Amino acid sequence: MNAARGGAQLAARAPLRTIRTADLAAVYAHPNQEARALERRGLLHRLSHGVYCAVPAEYDPATWRPTIEAATAGIATALYGDRVPVLTGLTAARVHRALPRSLGVGFVAVPTQRRPVRLVDREGVVRFVARAVADLDAVLVSTDLGPALATTPEQTVLDLGRSDPRGLDLDAQEAIAAMWDGCDAVVLDELADRQRMRSTLVRLRAQR
Template identity: 40%
Template sequence: MKGHVTIPTALAKRANKVVRPRDAADVYAHPRSEFERLLEQAVLRRISTGYYALAPMERLGDPRWRPDLAAAALGIAQADYGRDAVALMSVTAARRHGALPRAIGTAVVAVPKQRPQLHTDLGEIVFVKRDVGRLDLERVETELTTGWMTTPEQTALDIAARPRLGGIEEADAGPILRALARRIDWAVTEELAREQHRPGALARVRKEAAGA
């Protein structure tokens, strides 16, 4: 039988439930060894080297709990760059918007710096260098954190511009764009395309919408 699990209030109340050992330096004198203990108690789950997810209160102590890949991607990006400098985008945002019916093993997140892909035990995380302040965003709530993701309009332009980003095939982009086209405000999409100098992407979205 497991002992009683206790979580410091400072960790339990974190807005972002993805934590790094250094985030707990003001909570524990030796955070790495304490994290190992919390792993054994299934309070934390290791996502990747240096990144851990705090289990929801109702799943504390349950070793079967696995966080959602998109939630983990957003949480990791926020841990490293701050909430307002990152956003879920491309196919990951498309899935949140209901335009991609099947889950894929890759999450795409916009971040302020160039960064290699990260392998996790949940899937791959692709980081794309973007100035999030120039993107059209909306709020997104995940099981690990609340933050930002691209709007349907921004997502459509992003996928049209880079259809293979996130590991999908070129042929898969068409159905996603057609699904997004049913939700977008065309005036907003046209304005974004002008501001971001993406006439080709707009043309691709229009073409797919016409074939819907």
């Protein structure tokens, strides 16, 4: 196996096909330089400073880029580990197809507070929300980088309702409306009680 192939395969085997340049130190003496070389060869795609994902073989590396939802999941997974981050808020609504418009920001729940990460392949930013991720009601969803965790529709509705108590965020209200009828009422009640969001749920039901 040559060095270039080794680095590309390391990325392709990583969770969400995404790695930090520091991860390439296992293969290269100068990982930053080699990551850029792999990017020029079309084997890696740079998502943010120091974070790359493997380009799927079936796509043209000159034009391909993952969705912002997949990029958000990939970056957070490279930073926190597999199946730790959870796509949340409007980003979770997007992967549940409750919001048709693409957003310039990705929201992901992680165990610790972290500053936003700006994407380098587009105008966009990943925002990290410190949550007790193990307590979130989450489900595996498909992204174009692989399976990632996202909050369930019930959890997403409650989170959006709590973050927008006055109903001023039109994207949040549209997403809530799109998911509401498909939510399990029993699950909503259980989550609201366990996560102290009973007043949020009462308000959301009154608005329907």
